[in-house]
Amino acid sequence: MYIGCTSFSFNKDIIAGKRSLKGFLDICKDLQIKGIEFWDEHIEELEKDKFSLKELRQEVINRGLKFITIAVNNHDFTSLDSEIRKNDINKVISGINIMNDLNCKILRVLPGDLIALNKDEEKYYPLAISCFEECLKLAEDKKIVLAIENCPKNTDPTVVKRIIEEFSSPFLKACPDIGNIRKDIRYKAFESLLPFAVHIHAKTYHFEEDGRETFIDYERVIKMIYNQNYEGCISVEYEGDGDEFEGVTSSVKLIKRYL
Numbered sequence: 227m228y229i230g231c232t233s234f235s236f237n238k239d240i241i242a243g244k245r246s247l248k249g250f251l252d253i254c255k256d257l258q259i260k261g262i263e264f265w266d267e268h269i270e271e272l273e274k275d276k277f278s279l280k281e282l283r284q285e286v287i288n289r290g291l292k293f294i295t296i297a298v299n300n301h302d303f304t305s306l307d308s309e310i311r312k313n314d315i316n317k318v319i320s321g322i323n324i325m326n327d328l329n330c331k332i333l334r335v336l337p338g339d340l341i342a343l344n345k346d347e348e349k350y351y352p353l354a355i356s357c358f359e360e361c362l363k364l365a366e367d368k369k370i371v372l373a374i375e376n377c378p379k380n381t382d383p384t385v386v387k388r389i390i391e392e393f394s395s396p397f398l399k400a401c402p403d404i405g406n407i408r409k410d411i412r413y414k415a416f417e418s419l420l421p422f423a424v425h426i427h428a429k430t431y432h433f434e435e436d437g438r439e440t441f442i443d444y445e446r447v448i449k450m451i452y453n454q455n456y457e458g459c460i461s462v463e464y465e466g467d468g469d470e471f472e473g474v475t476s477s478v479k480l481i482k483r484y485l
Contacts, residue, residue: 230261230461261459303338303357304350373401405429448484
């Protein structure tokens with residue numbers, strides 16, 4: 227088990243043009259973060275800089291880091307509009323092909339609109355299933371694992387487990403995010419996703435003086451992960467209101483305390 231970081235932890239700075247993806251990689255190297263995850267909207271910025279994904283992968287390798295995944299935001303797998311769903315299917319298919327070209331094995335995806343799925347699962351579930359059915363064919367062919375993250379915040383991830391079990395494929399797994407789960411079911415629901423985990427997000431927001439995360443008991447979380455014999459990446463995803471560098475630094479120190 228090792229620590230990673232998603233570029234979304236620096237989203238405010240990256241979007242504002244205050245930090246480049248190379249700068250993000252430099253921070254990861256300095257903080258001894260091994261696993262690298264890029265957000266798809268940050269990758270789109272590469273085209274403006276005439277900088278290719280393969281060149282970015284080489285930058286990762288040059289720093290002794292490991293390119294884990296790109297986070298594709300297919301929120302519209304549950305859209306009632308078939309054309310909108312098709313656009314997101316194409317987005318995921320493109321992501322699968324990119325991962326294949328980069329020799330990476332995991333593509334982080336979404337279940338669709340998890341809020342809508344929580345509100346009316348039987349209405350939206352078949353739409354999500356039809357999208358995954360189409361994408362999974364290519365993923366299995368390319369041997370790329372689609373890792374479904376339970377996103378956004380304050381949601382019930384049970385349907386993510388249902389989708390994974392529907393296909394029972396080694397190429398459709400989970401990316402559990404403890405911080406996105408409703409507080410009243412947080413730890414039990416997180417634990418239920420761990421047997422399917424191939425990538426994990428460690429969401430952080432705020433820290434106490436002793437370094438503990440204010441809202442999430444990471445000592446408990448890490449113990450749960452160890453109990454599942456998980457050996458992959460735990461990717462820091464800082465989403466607090468404070469300085470992003472300080473937030474990521476505090477997150478890494480916290481997780482290292484229990485690894």
